[in-house]
Amino acid sequence: MRVHNFSAGPAQLPLPVLERAAAELTDWRGTGMSVLEDSHRGKDFIACAAQAEAAFRRVAALPDNYRVLFLAGGATGQFSAVPANLAARGATAAFINTGQWSAKAAKEAKRQGLNVVTIADESASHYTTTPDPASLIIPADAAYLHYTPNETIGGVEFPYVPDAGDTPLVADFSSTYLSRPVDFSRFGVVYGGAQKNLGPAGLAVVLVRDDLLDRARPDVPAIWDWRTMVDKDSMLNTPPTFSVYLLGLILEWMEEQGGLATIGAANEAKARSLYEAIDASDFYANPVEPRSRSWMNIPFTLADPALDADFLAGAAREGLANLKGHRSVGGMRASLYNAMGADGVAALIDYMTEFERVHG
Amino acid sequence: MRVHNFSAGPAQLPLPVLERAAAELTDWRGTGMSVLEDSHRGKDFIACAAQAEAAFRRVAALPDNYRVLFLAGGATGQFSAVPANLAARGATAAFINTGQWSAKAAKEAKRQGLNVVTIADESASHYTTTPDPASLIIPADAAYLHYTPNETIGGVEFPYVPDAGDTPLVADFSSTYLSRPVDFSRFGVVYGGAQKNLGPAGLAVVLVRDDLLDRARPDVPAIWDWRTMVDKDSMLNTPPTFSVYLLGLILEWMEEQGGLATIGAANEAKARSLYEAIDASDFYANPVEPRSRSWMNIPFTLADPALDADFLAGAAREGLANLKGHRSVGGMRASLYNAMGADGVAALIDYMTEFERVHG
Numbered sequence: 001m002r003v004h005n006f007s008a009g010p011a012q013l014p015l016p017v018l019e020r021a022a023a024e025l026t027d028w029r030g031t032g033m034s035v036l037e038d039s040h041r042g043k044d045f046i047a048c049a050a051q052a053e054a055a056f057r058r059v060a061a062l063p064d065n066y067r068v069l070f071l072a073g074g075a076t077g078q079f080s081a082v083p084a085n086l087a088a089r090g091a092t093a094a095f096i097n098t099g100q101w102s103a104k105a106a107k108e109a110k111r112q113g114l115n116v117v118t119i120a121d122e123s124a125s126h127y128t129t130t131p132d133p134a135s136l137i138i139p140a141d142a143a144y145l146h147y148t149p150n151e152t153i154g155g156v157e158f159p160y161v162p163d164a165g166d167t168p169l170v171a172d173f174s175s176t177y178l179s180r181p182v183d184f185s186r187f188g189v190v191y192g193g194a195q196k197n198l199g200p201a202g203l204a205v206v207l208v209r210d211d212l213l214d215r216a217r218p219d220v221p222a223i224w225d226w227r228t229m230v231d232k233d234s235m236l237n238t239p240p241t242f243s244v245y246l247l248g249l250i251l252e253w254m255e256e257q258g259g260l261a262t263i264g265a266a267n268e269a270k271a272r273s274l275y276e277a278i279d280a281s282d283f284y285a286n287p288v289e290p291r292s293r294s295w296m297n298i299p300f301t302l303a304d305p306a307l308d309a310d311f312l313a314g315a316a317r318e319g320l321a322n323l324k325g326h327r328s329v330g331g332m333r334a335s336l337y338n339a340m341g342a343d344g345v346a347a348l349i350d351y352m353t354e355f356e357r358v359h360g
Numbered sequence: 361m362r363v364h365n366f367s368a369g370p371a372q373l374p375l376p377v378l379e380r381a382a383a384e385l386t387d388w389r390g391t392g393m394s395v396l397e398d399s400h401r402g403k404d405f406i407a408c409a410a411q412a413e414a415a416f417r418r419v420a421a422l423p424d425n426y427r428v429l430f431l432a433g434g435a436t437g438q439f440s441a442v443p444a445n446l447a448a449r450g451a452t453a454a455f456i457n458t459g460q461w462s463a464k465a466a467k468e469a470k471r472q473g474l475n476v477v478t479i480a481d482e483s484a485s486h487y488t489t490t491p492d493p494a495s496l497i498i499p500a501d502a503a504y505l506h507y508t509p510n511e512t513i514g515g516v517e518f519p520y521v522p523d524a525g526d527t528p529l530v531a532d533f534s535s536t537y538l539s540r541p542v543d544f545s546r547f548g549v550v551y552g553g554a555q556k557n558l559g560p561a562g563l564a565v566v567l568v569r570d571d572l573l574d575r576a577r578p579d580v581p582a583i584w585d586w587r588t589m590v591d592k593d594s595m596l597n598t599p600p601t602f603s604v605y606l607l608g609l610i611l612e613w614m615e616e617q618g619g620l621a622t623i624g625a626a627n628e629a630k631a632r633s634l635y636e637a638i639d640a641s642d643f644y645a646n647p648v649e650p651r652s653r654s655w656m657n658i659p660f661t662l663a664d665p666a667l668d669a670d671f672l673a674g675a676a677r678e679g680l681a682n683l684k685g686h687r688s689v690g691g692m693r694a695s696l697y698n699a700m701g702a703d704g705v706a707a708l709i710d711y712m713t714e715f716e717r718v719h720g
Contacts, residue, residue, distance in 0.1 A: 202600030
């Protein structure tokens with residue numbers, strides 16, 4: 001019995017992808033070995049990685065002047081790698097603070113020696129808002145502007161792409177990567193962990209515009225040296241091969257679904273139905289200002305927190321898993337990534353309605 | 361049909377481990393989800409990671425004053441992390457150069473600002489030797505001594521553990537990790553990529569003696585900050601969960617085999633039988649001095665390199681895969697990690713004998 005898994009990440013994956021991976025886990029495409037066992041220098045894996053990159057470019061509609069890197073260490077690794085690739089120690093970088101993930105990115109940039117200027121800080125609203133786009137003033141000497149399009153914990157999402165002018169725009173897309181069409185030409189660097197919409201934990205997908213490849217410090221760690229990794233097709237060292245393979249399968253599945261236009265529309269519809277159910281009730285509440293509500297991560301509270309444990313226990317009995325909210329926010333959180341079907345959201349809403357009928 | 365896979369890494373894994381992973385890839389231990397999909401903050405995965413660590417400690421007979429870390433970025437990531445955790449910029453570290461991997465570790469230590477003193481350099485023998493232990497003189501101010509117990513490319517292995525005195529001894533165990541009993545109390549830090557004896561690519565297993573945890577630079581990248589990762593049970597950020605899970609299954613399999621004493625004896629016997637076949641023939645040759653021959657990676661050349669392509673094509677037809685030698689060494693290389701059975705080595709020797717009979 002498969003559950004509906006609302007985990008914020010690692011997260012639900014498409015069942016056909018898992019079934020295919022299971023079927024070929026001891027004999028991959030006639031090689032007589034698992035993809036887990038094959039050399040990353042062999043023709044089969046090189047083709048697998050090249051196919052994943054080509055599929056990513058197609059699905060994302062990525063402009064030709066961007067490189068795609070498959071790197072180890074997740075988004076938190078790139079928190080360290082971005083400053084080391086883009087700015088000297090002591091340089092200035094601008095950050096927008098909309099929650100715990102953007103704050104962590106800024107903290108690590110400081111550790112890497114940057115002068116971090118926070119040009120917008122939403123902590124006063126307890127991270128339930130995004131800034132007015134007209135309020136964003138970028139220091140003239142900023143090496144880049146960093147922001148987090150979707151905050152996984154707060155469930156806050158930018159309804160716009162900030163206008164950074166000539167300053168390179170850098171974004172942590174971890175929890176919204178390939179969840180809808182995006183004009184990537186607006187960005188200088190995009191990065192994100194795969195473990196939400198793109199596959200298993202252990203892989204960061206990094207997109208770098210060509211003109212930003214040669215700004216690295218001499219001591220950037222080798223495995224995060226974007227220029228070297230571009231020249232080595234992300235294989236300076238052994239890449240996380242199984243993660244790249246699964247990413248390729250997931251991108252195939254995304255193309256079978258109709259690509260980002262279809263997937264984005266489905267994601268919007270899933271989120272809207274859950275927000276409508278929450279807003280129609282006095283029993284449930286979501287704290288985020290409507291224009292900044294995330295399609296991906298939807299926190300909600302019960303009017304009486306004493307019922308939280310009952311709610312979660314009953315949900316688990318109904319096959320609705322991983323709904324407990326982040327410890328810093330409390331209550332519940334439903335993450336509705338690409339692989340969450342409309343049936344899963346409908347089952348959650350049915351359960352919420354019934355729970356309110358009994359306990360409300 | 362499963363082949364015998366002699367890849368240097370990623371490498372052959374135990375078939376029962378792959379079969380179990382395949383069987384539970386869509387429903388892991390009754391959770392109704394894959395281990396790939398489960399939150400790393402949930403009780404099931406936390407138990408899985410704790411079991412893997414406990415099994416590692418048991419199998420390795422690791423003393424209590426060592427921490428076990430599961431980190432992203434492989435051994436090449438630790439090439440950057442070791443200097444940043446152990447020494448200030450400008451400090452001295454001693455290196456033994458026995459091949460490409462120790463050279464790469466030293467190069468990255470230089471990039472991270474260390475004064476690298478090479479106290480033994482085997483390049484004059486084309487990396488077919490290890491130094492005389494009595495010749496190793498460690499500078500008094502060295503923050504640590506680094507060496508590579510087994511060189512995957514050259515097939516050179518130390519027949520002894522260097523005596524580093526009071527200097528912390530640091531070793532890249534990637535291609536010999538848990539291949540036989542080792543007295544880990546001789547070491548300050550041990551690290552290695554998992555993709556040889558311990559599982560899939562994408563995971564480094566790092567062992568740190570307690571007294572070495574608090575020497576890090578303030579700007580060590582967060583995901584490689586050993587102290588932080590000890591305090592966070594290797595989960596400052598999302599770990600490569602599937603790799604940790606598979607490591608746990610492989611450690612279970614190792615215990616079923618009888619542990620490191622049994623596995624080490626089997627590895628020695630496998631290697632001995634292949635070296636004996638090579639040495640008994642004028643058609644095949646291994647260039648490494650006998651006392652420094654690796655149990656794990658056995659390069660060999662054919663008397664006539666014009667036959668290399670025929671040898672490899674015939675081997676592939678016999679289900680003997682990934683025998684092509686590293687491009688820098690040429691010829692063949694057979695990697696005989698823990699999961700390579702004696703039957704695979706026997707099949708290789710039979711094939712070599714028949715090939716020599718026809719072409720010799």
